[in-house]
Amino acid sequence: MAAKYDAIVIGGGHNGLVCAAYLAKAGRKTLVLEGRHVLGGAAVTEEVYPGFKYSVFSYVVSLFRPHIIRELNLAQHGLQLIPLECSFTPHLEGPGLVRWSEAARTRREIARLSPRDAEIQPAFSLAMTKMAFLIKNIIDNPVPDPTSLDPRELKRLADFGNHFLKLDADSFHLHSQLLTMSAVDFLSLWFESEILMAPMSVSGIIGTFLGVRSPGTAYVLLHHYMGEIDGAFRSWGFSRGGTGGLSLACARAAESLGAQIRTEAPVSHLRVQNGRTTGVVLENGDEIEARTVFSSLDPNRTFLRLVGEQHLDEEFTNQIKRYKLRGSSGKVNLALDRIPEFTCRPGIGPHLMGDLAIAPNIDYLERAYDQAKYGDFSERPYINAVFPSLVDPSVAPPGKHVMSCFVQYAPYHIKEGPEFWPQRREAFGEAVIDTLEQYAPGLRDCILHKQVLTPWDMEQMVGLSEGNIFQGELSLEQLLFQRPAPGWARYRTPIRDLWMCGSGAHPGGGIMGSPGELAAKYALQTRGV
Amino acid sequence: MPIPTPFHPRTSEFCTSLQWKEWAGYYAIRSFDVHFDREYYAFRHAAGMIDVTPLYKYDVRGPDATAYLNRIVVRNIAKLKQNQVAYLCWCDDDGKVIDDGTVTRFEEDYYRVTSTDPDFHWFLRHMRGFDVTVENITDEVAALSVQGPNSRDVLRDVCDADMDKLKFFRTTKTRVDGGIDARISRTGYTGDLGYEIWVKNDDALGLWDALMAAGEPHGLVPAGLDAMDVTRIEAGFILNGIDYFNALHSLIERRKASPYELSLGWAVHLKRDPFIGQEALRHIKKDGPPRLFVGLDIDWPSFERLFAKHGLPPEVHSGGWRTGVPIYDSGGNFIGQATSGAWSPLLKKNLALATVQAEHGHIGNTVHLEVTVEYERKTVPATIVPKPFFDPERMKA
Numbered sequence: 019m020a021a022k023y024d025a026i027v028i029g030g031g032h033n034g035l036v037c038a039a040y041l042a043k044a045g046r047k048t049l050v051l052e053g054r055h056v057l058g059g060a061a062v063t064e065e066v067y068p069g070f071k072y073s074v075f076s077y078v079v080s081l082f083r084p085h086i087i088r089e090l091n092l093a094q095h096g097l098q099l100i101p102l103e104c105s106f107t108p109h110l111e112g113p114g115l116v117r118w119s120e121a122a123r124t125r126r127e128i129a130r131l132s133p134r135d136a137e138i139q140p141a142f143s144l145a146m147t148k149m150a151f152l153i154k155n156i157i158d159n160p161v162p163d164p165t166s167l168d169p170r171e172l173k174r175l176a177d178f179g180n181h182f183l184k185l186d187a188d189s190f191h192l193h194s195q196l197l198t199m200s201a202v203d204f205l206s207l208w209f210e211s212e213i214l215m216a217p218m219s220v221s222g223i224i225g226t227f228l229g230v231r232s233p234g235t236a237y238v239l240l241h242h243y244m245g246e247i248d249g250a251f252r253s254w255g256f257s258r259g260g261t262g263g264l265s266l267a268c269a270r271a272a273e274s275l276g277a278q279i280r281t282e283a284p285v286s287h288l289r290v291q292n293g294r295t296t297g298v299v300l301e302n303g304d305e306i307e308a309r310t311v312f313s314s315l316d317p318n319r320t321f322l323r324l325v326g327e328q329h330l331d332e333e334f335t336n337q338i339k340r341y342k343l344r345g346s347s348g349k350v351n352l353a354l355d356r357i358p359e360f361t362c363r364p365g366i367g368p369h370l371m372g373d374l375a376i377a378p379n380i381d382y383l384e385r386a387y388d389q390a391k392y393g394d395f396s397e398r399p400y401i402n403a404v405f406p407s408l409v410d411p412s413v414a415p416p417g418k419h420v421m422s423c424f425v426q427y428a429p430y431h432i433k434e435g436p437e438f439w440p441q442r443r444e445a446f447g448e449a450v451i452d453t454l455e456q457y458a459p460g461l462r463d464c465i466l467h468k469q470v471l472t473p474w475d476m477e478q479m480v481g482l483s484e485g486n487i488f489q490g491e492l493s494l495e496q497l498l499f500q501r502p503a504p505g506w507a508r509y510r511t512p513i514r515d516l517w518m519c520g521s522g523a524h525p526g527g528g529i530m531g532s533p534g535e536l537a538a539k540y541a542l543q544t545r546g547v
Numbered sequence: 548m549p550i551p552t553p554f555h556p557r558t559s560e561f562c563t564s565l566q567w568k569e570w571a572g573y574y575a576i577r578s579f580d581v582h583f584d585r586e587y588y589a590f591r592h593a594a595g596m597i598d599v600t601p602l603y604k605y606d607v608r609g610p611d612a613t614a615y616l617n618r619i620v621v622r623n624i625a626k627l628k629q630n631q632v633a634y635l636c637w638c639d640d641d642g643k644v645i646d647d648g649t650v651t652r653f654e655e656d657y658y659r660v661t662s663t664d665p666d667f668h669w670f671l672r673h674m675r676g677f678d679v680t681v682e683n684i685t686d687e688v689a690a691l692s693v694q695g696p697n698s699r700d701v702l703r704d705v706c707d708a709d710m711d712k713l714k715f716f717r718t719t720k721t722r723v724d725g726g727i728d729a730r731i732s733r734t735g736y737t738g739d740l741g742y743e744i745w746v747k748n749d750d751a752l753g754l755w756d757a758l759m760a761a762g763e764p765h766g767l768v769p770a771g772l773d774a775m776d777v778t779r780i781e782a783g784f785i786l787n788g789i790d791y792f793n794a795l796h797s798l799i800e801r802r803k804a805s806p807y808e809l810s811l812g813w814a815v816h817l818k819r820d821p822f823i824g825q826e827a828l829r830h831i832k833k834d835g836p837p838r839l840f841v842g843l844d845i846d847w848p849s850f851e852r853l854f855a856k857h858g859l860p861p862e863v864h865s866g867g868w869r870t871g872v873p874i875y876d877s878g879g880n881f882i883g884q885a886t887s888g889a890w891s892p893l894l895k896k897n898l899a900l901a902t903v904q905a906e907h908g909h910i911g912n913t914v915h916l917e918v919t920v921e922y923e924r925k926t927v928p929a930t931i932v933p934k935p936f937f938d939p940e941r942m943k944a
Contacts, residue, residue: 084895088847093895100588101892120581151858249854249861250890250897251847258592368585409585409766411593411697417764 031059063262738782
């Protein structure tokens with residue numbers, strides 16, 4: 019029996035590391051166990067091809083909570099964020115659309131499509147910013163328990179409700195619309211240009227097995243406006259050295275606060291006795307005793323694999339089994355000899371220093387979803403691509419570049435069955451490159467190396483069940499009081515002393531760091547650890 | 548009317564924002580883009596290149612050059628080796644700082660001085676009895692500063708000097724792009740790895756083109772003064788005319804400061820041959836400086852709360868600010884002023900440089916800084932923290 023810990027955190031992704039840092043900061047003897055040789059989980063940088071550092075999975079940092087950066091001194095521990103210049107939507111005809119950080123320039127770009135839309139943007143942003151204040155409150159606090167009569171819970175619930183009651187009538191209706199409408203319908207309340215709405219609507223579907231016209235997809239649009247209310251502290255951009263830079267900063271912070279971190283230490287299962295956990299058993303058979311265990315793995319993996327159905331009641335097990343994962347996206351990482359020019363906007367300029375969306379119109383996006391619904395990957399998918407090396411030369415050799423492409427849809431459940439993904443991987447990668455070639459002819463000739471990741475690969479490599487990048491869909495029925503299961507939204511689990519601290523817990527995924535932070539703080543506050 | 552620097556044909560071509568300002572009688576670019584973000588991040592993550600021609604430059608030559616300069620500056624430059632640079636200041640008889648700058652020893656009897664203010668008169672005034680010549684070469688030598696983690700890689704690709712052997716605060720002769728004679732010094736105003744390259748005016752455009760071409764694969768970006776100002780605040784560097792005032796330009800004593808009040812005490816070598824201000828500085832050192840130049844970390848949660856009361860997200864000045872604001876102790880008594888500051892996008896901190904009464908100037912002390920929130924004057928706590936705020940190992944490595 020090895021040394022006894024106050025807490026073992028399973029999983030060295032950003033949430034696990036943030037959780038460990040807060041636990042260590044409170045003086046708890048904490049050990050992080052990561053199965054892979056690198057830290058970061060899905061927020062990881064790896065040199066898959068010599069000299070080129072891929073942000074293998076997640077590639078842009080947008081929602082990471084500013085107060086976590088401050089409280090854990092992450093900037094001092096090496097977190098460096100470089101903002102994205104713009105959002106570029108190339109088109110097969112015409113000059114494409116670039117939305118710049120410079121408002122007047124964006125207005126002129128949009129005016130070509132619709133003079134009316136060009137000027138409505140500020141009013142839209144304002145309305146969304148008001149909404150984002152609500153979200154901030156939700157994201158930065160544990161959710162109240164709506165079924166409890168405990169006075170403290172009732173107060174939390176009242177505080178929660180108060181934020182809504184304070185809304186003016188227009189905002190209240192706007193909120194109802196956001197909760198119920200599709201991204202496209204919601205945007206259509208404001209805008210008329212489909213070409214403008216297409217790249218805006220996709221933030222409602224990222225990581226979700228829904229289409230831009232599916233009800234309920236409007237809500238996630240709000241996340242885009244979170245940055246507005248964090249003021250100067252907003253954390254939006256590329257992490258220097260790739261997304262793994264963020265995780266490594268969290269790791270250094272955790273270590274500086276006294277946490278221990280072990281890599282290549284995969285956990286086989288939890289020790290559970292009389293409904294309570296007493297530590298973990300590693301795959302190599304080592305047992306490590308701990309007073310509490312925090313799992314940053316997804317609910318499916320945590321309960322069905324690490325705990326085991328034999329320790330859980332049937333109702334809970336069924337809830338976890340019904341929890342929607344169904345990954346819908348893939349990733350293609352390219353090492354490039356040079357950046358190809360885009361026909362609609364030649365030259366290698368600032369328009370390539372932000373993100374780039376292959377989302378030419380709404381029908382294109384909906385058609386991509388149509389194929390996925392019936393078990394195929396989209397032949398012409400929505401692609402969100404970035405060239406981080408243009409602003410962060412540290413990720414590629416001088417003059418060479420990295421291209422990171424997020425691709426949707428790539429459903430985990432292809433019709434042949436997910437285990438057949440390896441046979442379809444090559445075709446999937448080709449579909450992505452073919453699609454990009456239409457806009458940037460010559461791309462194929464620039465490619466030195468490619469890494470194609472299907473949802474199956476994500477499950478195999480970093481343990482994201484069904485390849486869901488958020489450890490469970492961010493659809494309304496799986497958020498707030500019900501993430502991951504009704505009654506278990508406060509990081510506790512049916513197993514005593516086992517806590518959830520990953521994206522499968524409130525408030526969800528998107529490199530926020532919040533689940534890790536809130537789990538640690540809540541457990542400490544309730545003397546759970 | 549300002550005059551263009553020799554780089555003007557290139558800088559004006561790239562400066563799409565048309566945001567210029569006057570710097571020492573020259574046209575200087577504030578930022579090339581409408582927002583200076585890209586230039587700032589280039590300084591910190593790749594490399595930025597800025598035209599620093601307007602810095603005043605004086606060449607000092609002659610058998611007495613060392614003794615002469617040692618008479619004027621506070622630091623003992625007799626210790627300088629050839630091709631070594633020293634940062635220092637010079638004072639009046641009362642030990643109050645006139646200006647800060649660098650002295651580079653190119654050869655045994657050949658130095659170059661750089662200054663922020665036009666101090667040629669001061670150097671001319673103290674020549675009597677020394678066998679030296681002092682030449683104002685400000686308008687004859689053009690200079691570019693290449694700063695940032697990739698700056699060495701850029702220069703390595705375009706210079707014949709061994710960049711890996713050029714140490715911090717050293718200089719070397721080199722040939723750029725096979726044909727341009729230049730001097731490189733490993734110095735700068737960003738607190739990062741960086742170099743300044745000096746050429747004759749006629750070679751300016753050739754230098755610019757060579758560096759831009761070599762810099763492309765390393766992410767080199769032309770940068771303006773707004774981006775550099777944020778980096779110099781992160782580095783905790785003082786600026787003459789903003790954080791302190793030239794003693795020769797100050798009508799009242801309160802505006803004058805000794806090196807000990809500007810965190811420059813380390814550069815004062817008292818135990819040596821006489822220099823201007825030496826006796827006064829001895830007394831100031833013995834009595835202790837009445838004020839200290841400090842770094843402030845402005846408490847963000849308090850700052851955020853002031854805005855939240857109005858339902859607003861916290862707003863910071865875009866870029867560096869240099870409108871002095873008062874500082875109070877916890878009792879509301881005036882104890883000093885913050886003279887410049889900036890939100891550091893890199894450190895995620897709201898920073899300021901300030902002069903406070905010595906008894907309030909210890910590290911860790913909390914002072915109260917005036918801020919204006921929604922047109923109302925408030926105060927926000929700030930902690931005195933060590934400078935520099937940002938101090939990467941690569942700067943000296």
